[in-house]
C-alpha cells in the first residue's frame with residue numbers, strides 16, 4: 400500500500416489527535432538493507448537502517464515532522480534550532496511546508512556543504528557563530544524560553560524523540576523481532592534515546608523483544624565515554640561534533656537498561672568504515688553515520704557481538720550531504736586524460752588486465 404508518511408502511519412503510537420496538522424514529506428518507511436559482504440566476513444546477520452532515504456536525507460525528518468506539526472498546532476510562528484547541519488536542513492524543510500519561519504544557529508565552518516545548501520534553499524534564516532554546537536544550543540534555548548511563538552525544535556523538544564522512535568518500529572516489523580544488537584552514532588544523544596523508547600513501546604504491544612544498544616561517539620567528542628563535558632570537541636564527523644550531549648542521562652539509561660555499551664571510535668576507524676561501506680555494499684552514508692558501522696565492526700572483531708547475531712547499524716544521514724569529506728578522503732582519485740580516443744581506450748582496456 401502507498402506509504403502515507405510518519406504521522407498517518409504511526410498515529411496509534413504518537414501524541415497526535417484530530418487537531419494535529421497532517422504534515423508530511425513522506426518521511427519514514429526507509430529500507431533495512433542486508434550487508435551481504437560484511438555478513439559473510441563476520442558470519443553474522445548484519446543490516447543497515449538507511450535513514451539517508453528520508454526526504455531531506457537524514458533521520459531528523461522523523462522527529463521534525465512531529466515537532467513542526469505540534470509547533471503549528473500550538474500556534475507558533477517560528478521554529479528555532481542549533482545544528483551541526485542535518486537538524487537545520489530538516490527544520491527548514493518542514494517549517495516551509497507548514498508555513499512557519501525557521502531560524503538556525505550553526506558553528507561556522509563546521510557544517511557539511513550539502514546541509515548548508517539545503518537550509519539556505521529551504522529559506523531558513525541562518526546565523527553562523529564562532530562557537531560550537533553546544534554553545535549554539537545554549538543560545539537558542541534562551542531565545543525559545545523568552546519568546547512565545549518561537550518553538551525550539553532540537554531533540555530536547557519531546558516530540559522529536561516521539562517521531563524518531565518510529566524507526567525502531569520499522570526495524571522490528573521487517574525482522575519480525577527486535578535485532579540482537581543495534582549500533583548507533585551518538586552526538587547530542589537524542590536518537591539513541593528515541594530508539595530505546597521505540598523498541599520498548601513496540602515490545603510492550605507486540606512482544607517483539609529488545610536489542611542491546613551499542614552507541615558510538617567520535618573519539619574527539621566522547622563526553623559520555625569519558626564522563627565529562629568536552630569543551631572543544633573535534634572530529635571529521637562534524638554531525639556528531641558535540642561535547643555536552645543534551646540527552647546524556649537518557650542515553651546512559653538506554654545503555655544500562657538494554658545491557659549495551661557506549662564507546663568511542665577514532666576518525667580513522669570512521670573514515671575506513673565510510674569508504675568500505677560505499678565500495679563493498681553500495682551504501683553511501685555520511686561520516687557521522689559510520690560511527691555505527693565502525694563500532695559494529697570493532698565489536699564483532701572483539702567478540703562483543705557474537706557470531707550468528709542479528710545486528711542493525713543505523714546509518715543516520717546520506718553521504719551526498721558531505722561531498723567535501725568524500726573528495727578529500729577517497730584515495731582513488733579520478734584519472735585525468737587528454738581528449739584523445741586512442742589514449743582513453745588504451746587506459747580503460749589496461750584496467751581489465753590487472
Ligand code: F0G
Pocket residue numbers: 457459481482483484485486487554584585586587588589590591638639685687688715716
Ligand atoms: N548522525 C547524523 C548524521 C547526525 O546529523 C546526528 C546529529 C547524529 C548522528 C547524532 O544524533 O544527536 O541524536 O545523538 N545531528 C544533529 C544536527 C546534532 O544538528 O543535525 P543525536
